[in-house]
Amino acid sequence: MTRKYRIAVLGAAGAVGTEMIKVLAERDFPVKSLTLLATERSAGKSVRFNAERVTIKKASRKSFQNIDIALFSAGSKASKIYAPIAIRDGAVVIDNSSAFRMDAHVPLVVPEVNPDELAKHKGIIANPNCSTIQLVVALKPIYDLCGISRIIVSTYQAVSGTGTDAIRELRAQSRAVVNHKKLKRRVYPHQIAFNILPQIAQFEETGYSTEEMKLVHETSKILNDQHLAITATTARVPVFIGHCESVYIETRRKISINRLRTILHNSPGIKLVDDIRNNKYPLPIMSEMYDEVMVGRIRRDLAAEKGINMWIVANNLRKGAALNAVQIAEKLIAYKGNLPR
Amino acid sequence: MTRKYRIAVLGAAGAVGTEMIKVLAERDFPVKSLTLLATERSAGKSVRFNAERVTIKKASRKSFQNIDIALFSAGSKASKIYAPIAIRDGAVVIDNSSAFRMDAHVPLVVPEVNPDELAKHKGIIANPNCSTIQLVVALKPIYDLCGISRIIVSTYQAVSGTGTDAIRELRAQSRAVVNHKKLKRRVYPHQIAFNILPQIAQFEETGYSTEEMKLVHETSKILNDQHLAITATTARVPVFIGHCESVYIETRRKISINRLRTILHNSPGIKLVDDIRNNKYPLPIMSEMYDEVMVGRIRRDLAAEKGINMWIVANNLRKGAALNAVQIAEKLIAYKGNLPR
Numbered sequence A, B: 001m002t003r004k005y006r007i008a009v010l011g012a013a014g015a016v017g018t019e020m021i022k023v024l025a026e027r028d029f030p031v032k033s034l035t036l037l038a039t040e041r042s043a044g045k046s047v048r049f050n051a052e053r054v055t056i057k058k059a060s061r062k063s064f065q066n067i068d069i070a071l072f073s074a075g076s077k078a079s080k081i082y083a084p085i086a087i088r089d090g091a092v093v094i095d096n097s098s099a100f101r102m103d104a105h106v107p108l109v110v111p112e113v114n115p116d117e118l119a120k121h122k123g124i125i126a127n128p129n130c131s132t133i134q135l136v137v138a139l140k141p142i143y144d145l146c147g148i149s150r151i152i153v154s155t156y157q158a159v160s161g162t163g164t165d166a167i168r169e170l171r172a173q174s175r176a177v178v179n180h181k182k183l184k185r186r187v188y189p190h191q192i193a194f195n196i197l198p199q200i201a202q203f204e205e206t207g208y209s210t211e212e213m214k215l216v217h218e219t220s221k222i223l224n225d226q227h228l229a230i231t232a233t234t235a236r237v238p239v240f241i242g243h244c245e246s247v248y249i250e251t252r253r254k255i256s257i258n259r260l261r262t263i264l265h266n267s268p269g270i271k272l273v274d275d276i277r278n279n280k281y282p283l284p285i286m287s288e289m290y291d292e293v294m295v296g297r298i299r300r301d302l303a304a305e306k307g308i309n310m311w312i313v314a315n316n317l318r319k320g321a322a323l324n325a326v327q328i329a330e331k332l333i334a335y336k337g338n339l340p341r
Helices: A015-026 A076-088 A115-120 A130-146 A164-178 A210-223 A257-265 A284-288 A318-334 B015-026 B076-088 B115-120 B130-146 B164-178 B210-223 B257-265 B284-288 B318-334
Strands: A005-010 A031-038 A046-049 A052-055 A069-072 A092-095 A124-126 A148-156 A229-233 A243-251 A270-272 A293-300 A307-314 B005-010 B031-038 B046-049 B052-055 B069-072 B092-095 B124-126 B148-156 B229-233 B243-251 B270-272 B293-300 B307-314
Touching: A005 A015, A005 A076, A005 A318, A015 A031, A015 A046, A015 A318, A031 A046, A031 A052, A069 A076, A069 A318, A076 A092, A092 A318, A115 A318, A130 A148, A130 A210, A130 A243, A130 A257, A130 A270, A130 A293, A130 A307, A130 A318, A148 A210, A148 B148, A164 B164, A210 A229, A229 B243, A229 B307, A243 A284, A243 B229, A257 A270, A257 A293, A284 A307, A307 A318, A307 B229, B005 B015, B005 B076, B005 B318, B015 B031, B015 B046, B015 B318, B031 B046, B031 B052, B069 B076, B069 B318, B076 B092, B092 B318, B115 B318, B130 B148, B130 B210, B130 B243, B130 B257, B130 B270, B130 B293, B130 B307, B130 B318, B148 B210, B210 B229, B243 B284, B257 B270, B257 B293, B284 B307, B307 B318
Parallel strands: A005 A031, A005 A069, A069 A092, A092 A124, A148 A229, A270 A293, B005 B031, B005 B069, B069 B092, B092 B124, B148 B229, B270 B293
Antiparallel strands: A046 A052, A148 A243, A243 A307, A293 A307, B046 B052, B148 B243, B243 B307, B293 B307
16 A cells, blocks of 8 residues: 655645645645644635545644645745744655755755755755746756756746735736726735736845846756856736746757757656747646646747747746645655655 | 928827827927828728817828828838838838838938938838837947847737737736636737737747847847847737836946946936836836836846846837837938928
């Protein structure tokens, strides 16, 4: 009989937490027990998991006794509080917040890209940022094939990356605009409906946003290449689900576009959607149907023979967050006997 | 007394034509008579110009007799048919279509950037594509100051660039989505509401869209630099008015970001909106309030000392089309005696 695991989800009522619970069920993860946790606001709600209804409990210092794997998605502050407690009580934490991602002792893992990092964990495995995950899944096969020296990325990120409040805000503002009513603003610093905000999270002294710097630092860490020159512009767009990235790369060696398409087509976790004659390319609305990272619009820079443009789209709640976390858990339990501790 | 001019607008009922009529009135252009022309579908409608109502007539081979300046915005096909007729009858044509833009004998003009090209006209002056205009207005002062060797641009383009049908489609689809109704699709190959389409116009053999190649070719022509390495990815976003561009450039000489801000602040046609501490940066919804090209999020590439990122936004119907055309007409009549012919 397969071993089953006692799973906790912290942030179970959030946009990502909700998706984590769905993904665990869909992928038939060997769950012995499911503990759903949240901060004060959502405690008491109940959620369907397979045939049962599970009530969300308020997280406490005792919540992680008798847990094997804890999936965290309740923000950095909650992660910093509860991760040490969960580890002390014997759980392995898979953390979707940015709290530990750049910690040299914490593996930052995308299973298709750097699964071997998992073995180094000391109780916490960090799940990368959504915009990083889809970028590295698409670029890793190219990196391995011909090297990459330069990445310049502009993003088009969906509001669900901010959370359920932002989804409601986009819907309410859109309704107000089409009905010629006054709109309300609470989550974002500016109207998001029918607008584009070149700001995700906060700005740092350098002029870059924390989201832009996550793309830079996390991509370097995951590809384990400190010499990779990366620069990013991240923008929020009025889309519910699905992040787009317009990506320019310079490879170290020249590669034919056909070869590149073949490699991507055959790589795990990637769906090639690149048939422009039939107007087929990755779209945010398609990302709700596919778990893969979609890649298309692949073409050579006409002014630089090692320059390549491409368009990368993924479901930010699933591969960008919940699915990647559950895939980490799947890899974790596949290391028989070794992990979880 | 100031000389006044007999003006015709072809495509007077379209999104850009409507704006041309507004801009002529707002800027107090010396109009002696205004002839509004359109294809079959819109003829008979009437439009307000200052205190009068002007009826739109069906364009014919005789429409351009007694016209000094003809503003065209009815698509390439109409421009190809009517431009030779208008010129024969003595008008100067300012053409917003792509029909003549890359013709070596036709000046392609942005008044802030290359006004002297105007003098070379032989009856037609081409108005550049919307996405090109805002790019060159923002980059010209930098180009003159320290040279530019590389431009990598990703666009976020509003539906009004497609026309009034597209504005209606975005509104109708958005209403359908927020009301959980089925949506209809006619103008774009995919749903545009709450979605991003990495396709503007058609695709060429190279894998680039015609919109992407316009950015490449027109920018080279206007900056008069065939060695400039430009590559572009253009995408349609669910925004009514205002195109955004995430622009990466490499300058020939290193320049300080403060110097660059000062230069842009003092350049004609540019509004610097770059105060991230107060969450101020260019937004599409701001573009309806400003005629200038807005530039912000200016910052150095942390991995390349001559690399600079910036965010450029402008009203695609005004500076991107109608306003630039009227500004060309203003420059044209300022060449006393010489032009119009």
